[in-house]
Amino acid sequence: MNFTEYSAIVRAFNGGVFASILDSYDDICDAQDQLIAELTSKGAVIKGWKVVEDSGVFILSPIFDFQIFENKGTQLPKDKLSGIEVEICYQCSVPLLVSDIEYAISHSQPLVAIEVLRPKINDKSYQSCDFYYNFGILVSSQPITSDFSLKSGQTYDYSISAPDFFEQKKAVLLKGVQECVRRGYIDDFFFMTGSLNGLIETDICLGKNEVIASNGTLISVDVV
Numbered sequence: 174m175n176f177t178e179y180s181a182i183v184r185a186f187n188g189g190v191f192a193s194i195l196d197s198y199d200d201i202c203d204a205q206d207q208l209i210a211e212l213t214s215k216g217a218v219i220k221g222w223k224v225v226e227d228s229g230v231f232i233l234s235p236i237f238d239f240q241i242f243e244n245k246g247t248q249l250p251k252d253k254l255s256g257i258e259v260e261i262c263y264q265c266s267v268p269l270l271v272s273d274i275e276y277a278i279s280h281s282q283p284l285v286a287i288e289v290l291r292p293k294i295n296d297k298s299y300q301s302c303d304f305y306y307n308f309g310i311l312v313s314s315q316p317i318t319s320d321f322s323l324k325s326g327q328t329y330d331y332s333i334s335a336p337d338f339f340e341q342k343k344a345v346l347l348k349g350v351q352e353c354v355r356r357g358y359i360d361d362f363f364f365m366t367g368s369l370n371g372l373i374e375t376d377i378c379l380g381k382n383e384v385i386a387s388n389g390t391l392i393s394v395d396v397v
């Protein structure tokens with residue numbers, strides 16, 4: 174599957190069934206599972222999840238194989254994007270049993286990622302449903318162990334020295350893994366645990382964008 178095929182399926186799905194996720198959590202999960210089943214039946218493979226909490230509502234949004242970009246050397250078209258966000262990700266093997274979740278999480282290392290966003294595919298959709306506006310993601314191959322920066326149209330410095338930084342992120346990871354187990358999504362996934370800076374709009378991130386840490390450049394992407 175490619176992004177054009179994906180967009181057509183998402184745009185047509187139930188006429189915008191994701192207009193709200195506030196009425197019934199079970200309903201939104203059922204609708205999401207239906208859409209995931211349709212996409213995977215046509216060849217899409219889930220590689221990761223964005224874990225979202227908004228207005229007291231928790232939801233997972235899947236990231237598929239065709240949305241994964243090489244973390245160095247990728248060029249992205251400026252006219253397709255609304256901007257980028259920097260996230261902390263965890264690669265984690267989702268177990269079959271709830272009793273094995275703690276072990277799986279304890280063996281997950283933090284990675285940094287750039288999420289690439291686009292305007293909504295379906296303007297009726299609720300804002301937390303990233304089916305409708307995730308364009309793709311670049312994930313570092315090395316873990317984050319110290320503070321780091323994003324050099325874009327300007328420089329953004331990120332501090333991870335707070336003693337509870339990773340504890341907070343692992344709490345988000347825990348919710349994501351628990352939900353995958355509950356809904357039967359068992360595999361090795363990455364989990365995006367929340368934007369660190371909010372959206373950096375396209376006019377700011379034109380050109381080269383690099384995530385740089387003490388162990389070198391972890392991600393490099395050109396918006397052209």
